[in-house]
Amino acid sequence: MSVSKKRQVDLKSLGILLQNDKEHFSIRFLSRAGNFTVTELSSLNILAQKYGRGYVGLTTRLQVEIPWIKNEDVEKVMEEAKELGLRHGGTGKKVRALVSCKGSICLHGNIDTQEICRQLEDKYFGTETPSKCKFSVVGCPNNCAKANINDIGVMGKTVPEYQEEKCVGCGLCVKACRQKALTLKDRKIIFDKELCVECGGCVRACNTKGFIAKEVGAEIFVGGRFGRGMRIADSLGKIFKEYEIIPMIDKIMEHYREIGEPGERISATMDRVGKKEFLATVLNKEL
Incomplete structure (x- = not known):
C-alpha cells in the first residue's frame, strides 16, 4: 500500500x-x-x-x-x-547532522574536533535555517571530513615558526613535511612558506624546538557545498583560537539567518550579496 x-x-x-x-x-x-x-x-x-x-x-x-x-x-x-535513548532526525531546512573527524585522538589533529563538534551540535543541530545547512570539523589539512565543501567548515591548523638557533640539522622535520616545504642544506633548514599548509607535522617531529607553534587553532570556511551544485568555501582569512571558533560561527549563523532568503543556502546568500561583503560583515559583527 x-x-x-x-x-x-x-x-x-x-x-x-x-x-x-x-x-x-x-x-x-x-x-x-x-x-x-x-x-x-x-x-x-x-x-x-x-x-x-x-x-x-x-x-x-x-x-x-x-x-x-x-x-x-x-x-x-x-x-x-x-x-532506548536513541535519537533520530537530520533532514529539512535546518542544521543537518554535524560531522567531525577523529582529530581529537588522531596523530595529525591540531584541535579537539570532537568536543567542538559536540558543542556546535548542542547549540545548532535541528535549528531552523533558510535552507539546509551543513557543518564539518576537521583536525588538520588532510581534510578527511571535507571542511571546505560544507556550509561552515572548521579546519585545525598549527602555524610553524622556524628557530634556526635551535635547529641541529637532523632532518626529521623534512621527512615529516609532506608538502616538501622544507629542505635541508648545510645542516640548516630552508623553509618555503608558500608550500606550507600549516599541518603542524614539523612542530611535532622536532625534538629540539627548531620548529615551534607560532599559532594553534583553526581556519574557518564559509559557503561551501557539494552535490547538484558545487562551491568551494571561502576562508575567513585568519587562525582562530579554539575558544574563538564557536563565537565566530555564532556570528556567521546570525548573519545568515538575518539576510538569507527562503531556500537559499549560505553559498547562494554570499553570491547574491557578494562574498567580500558577507565575510567582512561577519568578521566585524558584534553579538
Whole structure:
C-alpha cells in the first residue's frame, strides 16, 4: 500500500525516509560527533533485528540508518528508540547532522574536533535555517571530513615558526613535511612558506624546538557545498583560537539567518550579496 504524500513529508522531517519501493522506510539515527556508545550500538541491533532485515547502513555524514521498516511499524520503532535513548532526525531546512573527524585522538589533529563538534551540535543541530545547512570539523589539512565543501567548515591548523638557533640539522622535520616545504642544506633548514599548509607535522617531529607553534587553532570556511551544485568555501582569512571558533560561527549563523532568503543556502546568500561583503560583515559583527 502506498504512503500518502503528507505522511512522507511529516516523517521526513523526523529523519524517517521513504524508500524507493514506496512501502518501507529507513530511519536515521544520530551519532554524537560520529560516535555511538556500545549501548547505543546494541540498541540499534535490537531494532534492526526486530523491525528491519538485520542490518544497518552508515550515511555519508556518520549517522546510522535502519532500512526496511514497515509503514505500520514506524511509530513502534520511534517509541522504542526513545525508550532506548536513541535519537533520530537530520533532514529539512535546518542544521543537518554535524560531522567531525577523529582529530581529537588522531596523530595529525591540531584541535579537539570532537568536543567542538559536540558543542556546535548542542547549540545548532535541528535549528531552523533558510535552507539546509551543513557543518564539518576537521583536525588538520588532510581534510578527511571535507571542511571546505560544507556550509561552515572548521579546519585545525598549527602555524610553524622556524628557530634556526635551535635547529641541529637532523632532518626529521623534512621527512615529516609532506608538502616538501622544507629542505635541508648545510645542516640548516630552508623553509618555503608558500608550500606550507600549516599541518603542524614539523612542530611535532622536532625534538629540539627548531620548529615551534607560532599559532594553534583553526581556519574557518564559509559557503561551501557539494552535490547538484558545487562551491568551494571561502576562508575567513585568519587562525582562530579554539575558544574563538564557536563565537565566530555564532556570528556567521546570525548573519545568515538575518539576510538569507527562503531556500537559499549560505553559498547562494554570499553570491547574491557578494562574498567580500558577507565575510567582512561577519568578521566585524558584534553579538
